[in-house]
Amino acid sequence: MSSPDTADPYVQDGPYAWFRLAISILLSTIGGAGMWVVVIVLPDVQADFGVDRAGASLPYTATMAGFAIGNYILGRFVDRYGIVPPVIASAIFLAAGFSLAAISRNVLLFTLAQGVLIGLGTAATFGPLVADISHWFLKRRGLAVACAASGNYLAGVLWPSFIQWNLETSDWRETYLVIGIICLVTMVPLALILRRKPPESALAAGPSALAFGSQSTGLSPTALQALLVIAGLSCCVAMSMPQVHIVAYCVDLGYGIAPGADMIALMTGMGVVSRLISGVLADRIGGIRTLLIGSVLQCAALFLYIPFNGLASLYLVSLIFGLSQGGIVPSYAVIVREYLPAREAGRRVGLVMMSTILGMALGGWLSGLIYDLTGSYQAAFMNGIAWNFLNMAIMVFILFRGRPRVAVS
Incomplete structure (x- = not known):
C-alpha cells in the first residue's frame, strides 16, 4: 500500500510540482522578452527617434530599474495573494507596454513604456516565480529554483533570434506589437494553471522555530x-x-x-x-x-x-x-x-x-x-x-x- 505522501500528487517534490516547474520555466522564458527586446532594437530606435547612443540606451536603464523594483513589489503580492495575480498583471503590463512603446513618437514616452510597464511586467516572471516554486520542493529545492531562474537566460537565447527574424520582414514597431500579443495570449492561460496553493506544510506558519x-x-x-x-x-x-x-x-x-x-x-x-x-x-x-x-x-x-x-x-x-x-x-x-x-x-x-x-x-x-x-x-x-x-x-x-x-x- 502506498503512503499518503506518495499517493498525493500535490505534495512537495511530487508530480504536480515538476509540472508546475515546467510551466514556470515557460512563463519566465516568455516574460523575459522585456529584458532583451530593447537591446536588439536599439540601433533602429536610435535612428527612428534621431537621438544619440546615450539617449537610445536610456530605455534599457529604465527597464532594468522597473525590473529591479518590480521584483520586490510583486514579491510582496505573491506572499499575500499567490503567484497567479502577479503573473496575469505581468501579461497585461507587457502587452500594454509593448503596445505603448510601438506607438511612441518620442524617446521619452518610449522610455516610460519600457521602465514602468515592460520593466514591471518582466519582474513577475523572475523573483516572484522563483519564490513560488521554492514552496513546492523540499528535497530538490535547489535544482527547482535554478531551473525556474534559467528561464531568464533561455529568453536571452530564444527571443533575439525571433526578433531578428521578425525585423527582416517588418520594423521594430510591428515587432513590439507582435511580442505584446504573444505575451498576453500565452501568459494568462499559463498563469491560470498555477492556481493551486502550495501545501500548507511548505509555509510552516506558527509560533515555533519551524x-x-x-x-x-x-x-x-x-x-x-x-x-x-x-x-x-x-x-x-x-x-x-x-x-x-x-x-x-x-x-x-x-x-x-x-x-x-x-x-x-x-x-x-x-x-x-x-x-x-x-x-x-x-x-x-x-x-x-x-x-x-x-x-x-x-x-x-x-x-x-x-x-x-x-x-x-x-x-x-x-x-x-x-x-x-x-x-x-x-x-x-x-x-x-x-x-x-x-x-x-x-x-x-x-x-x-x-x-x-x-x-x-x-x-x-x-x-x-x-x-x-x-x-x-x-x-x-x-x-x-x-x-x-x-x-x-x-x-x-x-x-x-x-x-x-x-x-x-
Missing part, C-alpha cells in the same frame, strides 16, 4: 536580509564588468563587435548550465556553500581577464566566467528559504533579486566611469574583483555562524 527555515545564524531576519542585499549588490557589480563591457573591450582590442556578441551568447549559454549544476549542488551542500563556490570561481575568472586578452583566450575565459557566475543569483533564493520565514519568501527573495539587478546597473556604470578615468579596462576588472571579495567575505561570515535550527514545541 516558521523559519532549517538553518539559523543567530542574526535577526532584518540583519541577515541586509547582509544578503549587500552580498547580492556586490557580486553583481563584479558580474557586470564582462557582461556589460565585453563587446566594447573586444572593439578596443581590435577584434570588432561580432566576437564580443558571441562571447555574451557563450556566457549566457554556459550560465544556464551553471544554474542547473548549482541547483543540484545546493540540494547537497546548501545555498551558502554553493554561492560561495560560484563567487570564488567568478573572482578567479575575473583575474584571468587581466593577463589573457588574445581572441581565443577571451573566448575560453568567457566560457569559464559563464560557468562560474550562472548559479550565484538563484542560490540567494535557496538561502532565503534555508534561513528566513517561508511565508515571507516572496518579498525577501524579491528584495535580494532587486539588489542583484541594481548591482548589475551600478557595476556597468562604474566600469564605464573607471574606463573614462583611466583609459583602460584593467582597473575596471580590479574594481569588480574588489566587490567580489566583499561578497565572499559576507558568505563566509554567514557560513560560520550557521547552525541547524532547533524547533521549539
Whole structure:
C-alpha cells in the first residue's frame, strides 16, 4: 500500500510540482522578452527617434530599474495573494507596454513604456516565480529554483533570434506589437494553471522555530536580509564588468563587435548550465556553500581577464566566467528559504533579486566611469574583483555562524 505522501500528487517534490516547474520555466522564458527586446532594437530606435547612443540606451536603464523594483513589489503580492495575480498583471503590463512603446513618437514616452510597464511586467516572471516554486520542493529545492531562474537566460537565447527574424520582414514597431500579443495570449492561460496553493506544510506558519527555515545564524531576519542585499549588490557589480563591457573591450582590442556578441551568447549559454549544476549542488551542500563556490570561481575568472586578452583566450575565459557566475543569483533564493520565514519568501527573495539587478546597473556604470578615468579596462576588472571579495567575505561570515535550527514545541 502506498503512503499518503506518495499517493498525493500535490505534495512537495511530487508530480504536480515538476509540472508546475515546467510551466514556470515557460512563463519566465516568455516574460523575459522585456529584458532583451530593447537591446536588439536599439540601433533602429536610435535612428527612428534621431537621438544619440546615450539617449537610445536610456530605455534599457529604465527597464532594468522597473525590473529591479518590480521584483520586490510583486514579491510582496505573491506572499499575500499567490503567484497567479502577479503573473496575469505581468501579461497585461507587457502587452500594454509593448503596445505603448510601438506607438511612441518620442524617446521619452518610449522610455516610460519600457521602465514602468515592460520593466514591471518582466519582474513577475523572475523573483516572484522563483519564490513560488521554492514552496513546492523540499528535497530538490535547489535544482527547482535554478531551473525556474534559467528561464531568464533561455529568453536571452530564444527571443533575439525571433526578433531578428521578425525585423527582416517588418520594423521594430510591428515587432513590439507582435511580442505584446504573444505575451498576453500565452501568459494568462499559463498563469491560470498555477492556481493551486502550495501545501500548507511548505509555509510552516506558527509560533515555533519551524516558521523559519532549517538553518539559523543567530542574526535577526532584518540583519541577515541586509547582509544578503549587500552580498547580492556586490557580486553583481563584479558580474557586470564582462557582461556589460565585453563587446566594447573586444572593439578596443581590435577584434570588432561580432566576437564580443558571441562571447555574451557563450556566457549566457554556459550560465544556464551553471544554474542547473548549482541547483543540484545546493540540494547537497546548501545555498551558502554553493554561492560561495560560484563567487570564488567568478573572482578567479575575473583575474584571468587581466593577463589573457588574445581572441581565443577571451573566448575560453568567457566560457569559464559563464560557468562560474550562472548559479550565484538563484542560490540567494535557496538561502532565503534555508534561513528566513517561508511565508515571507516572496518579498525577501524579491528584495535580494532587486539588489542583484541594481548591482548589475551600478557595476556597468562604474566600469564605464573607471574606463573614462583611466583609459583602460584593467582597473575596471580590479574594481569588480574588489566587490567580489566583499561578497565572499559576507558568505563566509554567514557560513560560520550557521547552525541547524532547533524547533521549539
